[in-house]
Amino acid sequence: MERNGWVSDEAAPGFVRVRLDLAYDGQEFSGWAKQRERRTVQGELEGALRTVTRSSETFELTVAGRTDAGVHARGQVAHVDLPEELWAEHQDKLLRRLAGRLPHDVRVWKVAEAPPGFNARFSAIWRRYAYRVTDHPGGVDPLLRGHVLWHDWPLDVAAMNAASERLLGEHDFAAYCKKRDGATTIRTLQRLEWARGADGVITATVRADAFCHNMVRSLVGALLFVGDGHRPPDWPAKVLAAGVRDSAVHVVRPHGLTLEEVGYPADGQLAARNRESRNKRSLPGATAISGCC
Numbered sequence: 001m002e003r004n005g006w007v008s009d010e011a012a013p014g015f016v017r018v019r020l021d022l023a024y025d026g027q028e029f030s031g032w033a034k035q036r037e038r039r040t041v042q043g044e045l046e047g048a049l050r051t052v053t054r055s056s057e058t059f060e061l062t063v064a065g066r067t068d069a070g071v072h073a074r075g076q077v078a079h080v081d082l083p084e085e086l087w088a089e090h091q092d093k094l095l096r097r098l099a100g101r102l103p104h105d106v107r108v109w110k111v112a113e114a115p116p117g118f119n120a121r122f123s124a125i126w127r128r129y130a131y132r133v134t135d136h137p138g139g140v141d142p143l144l145r146g147h148v149l150w151h152d153w154p155l156d157v158a159a160m161n162a163a164s165e166r167l168l169g170e171h172d173f174a175a176y177c178k179k180r181d182g183a184t185t186i187r188t189l190q191r192l193e194w195a196r197g198a199d200g201v202i203t204a205t206v207r208a209d210a211f212c213h214n215m216v217r218s219l220v221g222a223l224l225f226v227g228d229g230h231r232p233p234d235w236p237a238k239v240l241a242a243g244v245r246d247s248a249v250h251v252v253r254p255h256g257l258t259l260e261e262v263g264y265p266a267d268g269q270l271a272a273r274n275r276e277s278r279n280k281r282s283l284p285g286a287t288a289i290s291g292c293c
Contacts, residue, residue: 009119009274015081019114020045020061023074024106027146027255031069041067044106049080052097053090064120064262065127065211070254072147075128075261079120087113117270122277126190126263127211131204131220131256135228141199148201149256153228155202157194160227164192166237167219175239175246176219177212185212192219194227210277214251221250 011017024041034043046058064077090097091111098108117123133149134140140150167189174185191207204223206216222239225231225248239246265273 009117009122009271011081014084016084016087017079017081017114017118018087019110019112019118019120020078020080020108021110022076022078022106022108024072024076025146026067026070026072028105029069031071032063032066041073041106044103045078045108048098048101052094052101053082053086055086062120064124065259067259068214068254071257071259072255073259076259077120077124077262077264079114079118115267115270117267117274118264119270119274120262122274123264123270124210124262124277125265125273126207126209127259128191128205128207128261128263129211129216130258130260131206131216131252132201132258133204133220133224133252133256134201136200144201146255147258149253151224151228155224155227156229157196157202157227159229159233160194160204160223163223163226163233163236164194166234167192167240171240172243173212173215173240174243176215176222176249178214180213183212187212187215194223216257217251217254218249220256221252222248224252225250 022045026041028039029041029044030038032041034040034046042061042063045061049055050058059080059082061078061080067073067076091113095108095111098111102108131149132144132147133151133155135151135153135155140148168191170186170188172186173189177185179185188209189206190209191205194202194204196202204220206219208215219236222231222236226233226235231248239249264270
């Protein structure tokens with residue numbers, strides 16, 4: 001349960017923790033987190049859940065990764081704690097009823113009782129995003145315009161991959177993150193690579209243990225400058241080492257970004273992962289900064 005800002009690793013007595021696997025098209029959403037008078041993914045899901053269970057209470061969702069306005073998700077994960085009697089009554093019908101109640105730009109694909117210790121946010125060991133861009137001189141396929149960025153310069157994928165390799169590993173990504181008070185910007189970037197498909201769309205695959213605000217879109221912005229020849233391949237790593245935002249690094253538009261998958265450890269390792277995720281992170285010789293992710 002979530003009380004006073006603390007997200008527990010176990011449901012309270014009398015409740016069942018339920019995992020939801022879901023997807024959404026972010027074009028018409030003001031991000032994941034619910035806001036007053038704005039349409040959000042969390043708001044739509046919690047409203048639909050309240051309606052289909054005929055509950056007077058709103059049951060709050062905890063998500064693996066809060067996406068910004070305009071960002072899509074194919075493999076998002078959330079959990080919600082439901083009263084035992086409500087879960088027993090609705091579990092077999094919940095998925096189909098949510099499909100009938102939710103708008104067409106958000107879908108829940110799976111609803112299941114979570115294993116002990118599962119927390120959609122703190123149990124995750126990595127998140128994988130994809131950013132899609134095309135450098136076709138004619139622009140973006142109209143059928144893909146809501147999911148692919150058009151870059152009006154030819155892109156050298158090999159140069160972008162060479163630059164990406166220098167960014168892998170555990171670093172302080174302050175130069176590529178929008179700073180938030182009390183939150184660390186230390187992350188472990190596990191994978192960052194580019195590939196051009198047969199259709200000409202270039203996809204960046206980005207995987208890390210966690211991401212700070214605007215991190216993927218800032219990294220993509222820097223690497224596109226390498227790909228089009230405006231910066232050398234060693235420039236993104238120099239920006240990273242400087243540790244401060246560089247005005248030349250642009251945060252690219254959100255519509256090219258999709259949360260593809262969230263990874264979790266084996267059930268027996270969930271509790272250990274939750275504790276690790278809540279630890280303060282610091283690099284050797286650096287002062288720890290409070291904040292979970």
